[in-house]
Amino acid sequence: MSGQLILRDALTRYNERISSQKKGFEQERYRANSICRHPLATKPIAEITTVDIAGYRDDRLATLFGPIGKTISPSTVRLELSLLSDLFTIAEIEWGECTTNPVTKVRKPKIPPGRQRRLExxxxxxxxxxxxxxxxxxxxxxxxxxxxxxxxxxxxxxxxxxxxxxxxxxxxxxxxxxxxxxxxxxxxxxxxxxxxxxxxxxxxxxxxxxxxxxxxxxxxxxxxxxxxxxxxxxxxxxxxxxxxxxxxxxxxxxxxxxxxxxxxxxxxxxxxxxxxxxKLDGGKNFHRGVRAIMQIFLPYPASVKTENDLFHLSFPDFDDIQVVHENRQAAVEMASDALLRRLAGLMKDCRIPPRPNMTIDEDSPEFMLISPV
Missing domain, CATH: 1.10.443.10 (Intergrase catalytic core)
Structure with missing residues (x-):
């Protein structure tokens, strides 16, 4: 065992011999480059201890990344530690460059809860x-x-x-x-x-x-x-x-x-x-029929804008419904009639109307619900 192979050179060798054979080669090369930028990369791998690995972990968790200054995620650090762990195992068993794997004894960052982001x-x-x-x-x-x-x-x-x-x-x-x-x-x-x-x-x-x-x-x-x-x-x-x-x-x-x-x-x-x-309503035919009608003739949100003393009503879910009137209440009634005709037309054509989008668009100054019945 030479004991002189520094971590940076070990990562280069690992990339050439091990990572290059993997499907995620580009990702592993990116992680290896991140590790190489840390002072730990200048140290011989035979001299790296659990204290060094723990220090690297803490440094990475405190590192700011990107234009908005967010810290490196725990998941990213776990992946980097996993790469280091595999490198030390290979270096010990196949290369004879070290006698232990210090990563295995170091606590890994806790995995955060999975993302629950839904597209509105x-x-x-x-x-x-x-x-x-x-x-x-x-x-x-x-x-x-x-x-x-x-x-x-x-x-x-x-x-x-x-x-x-x-x-x-x-x-x-x-x-x-x-x-x-x-x-x-x-x-x-x-x-x-x-x-x-x-x-x-x-x-x-x-x-x-x-x-x-x-x-x-x-x-x-x-x-x-x-x-x-x-x-x-x-x-x-x-x-x-x-x-x-x-x-x-x-x-x-x-x-x-x-x-x-x-x-x-x-x-x-x-x-x-x-x-x-x-699913709460059960499977009875009557319930299914009532539910089908109720799901079609629903109130829909409408955007209300006032220009030149005229009220403009439009539906985000129906781009073809536009109502303009000088009286607000009359505009609302006209919009309700137009919505009813639109939904009835969809029903006649055996088409399913869109679900009402109840999320307010930031670009609209005012929203109100318009009922078709």
Whole structure:
């Protein structure tokens, strides 16, 4: 055992011999670079102790990251410690450069609760509106496709036309994050998105690399002023919506999402209580009929603006309903009649109306509920 191999050189060797064989090579290289910037990287690995590792852990947890000055997350530090632990094991057993693994005896940062971020309807509309304003149809379609399929960003950007069967409505993913292949069923909405892309015999479905998409997504989120929304949250939202359909069991959803662990799948799922209300009513035909009518003729929020002594009423959920009148009460009554006709028309066409968006949009000065009956 030479005892002179410093941590920085050990990480370089590890990247070349070990990390390069892994699917997450780029992520491990990024973590290794972060470790190399710490003073610990200049120390011989045979001399690194548990005290050194604990000091590194505490330094990283106190490190500020990004333009808003957030601290490094405990999950990130745990991943870095995991990388170090594997390196020390390899260095001890295969390289003979140390005699112990100091990482195994050091406390790991506590994992924070899983994210419970759900995408609100007004946020989805803002994103799509921003995509239209910036002439970015590609991002718009990728966002919609993610919500329809629950596929990861890398899976979507790596999807090839030769792996898409529009007849059987299945997208084949031969290489996924967890190392296994899977087939994703495509909804009619997902098929429409694919048709808009212009089906081909081969090649990428969405011709966009990861860095380009990251930049485009970041610009869209900045433009919409949506707080704390990551693209991966769309997968979370899509999986939760699959549960809320009430027609699929957990094993079927796991087959769609690709989760091997049902416990991990559970972390992604946060059902909205309003979606569980129908199950409380039982399965009687009378209840189903009454519930169906009640779910259609609901009050909807309307935006109220006053310009030149005229009252302007519009519905965020129905872009085609616009009412203008000099009398406020008359405008409300006209809006109610227009809403009733719109909902009745949807019912006649056997179409399901959108759920009322009860989240107030910051861009609207006043909101009120308009009942159709």
């Amino acid at each position: 309807r007004y946020e989805e509309k803002r994103i799509q509106r921003a995509c239209v304003q910036t002439n970015n149809d590609l991002v718009s379609r990728i966002v919609s496709f993610a919500l329809e399929t629950a596929m990861r960003r890398g899976e979507i950007l790596g999807l090839l036309w030769e792996h898409v069967d529009l007849v059987s409505r299945v997208a084949h993913l031969p290489d996924t994050k967890n190392g296994s292949k899977r087939d994703v069923p495509l909804s009619l909405a997902a098929v429409r998105i694919l048709n808009l892309q212009g089906p081909k015999v081969s090649g990428p479905v969405f011709d966009c690399n990861v860095n380009r998409f990251k930049s485009a997504w970041r610009l869209i989120i900045q433009k919409t002023r949506i707080i704390d929304l990551r693209f991966h949250d769309l997968r979370h939202e899509a999986i939760s919506r699959l549960f809320e359909l009430g027609t699929l069991d957990m094993m079927e959803i796991a087959a769609i999402s690709g989760h091997k662990s049902l416990q991990m799948l559970k972390r992604y799922t946060h059902l909205r209580a309003r979606m569980l209300v129908s």
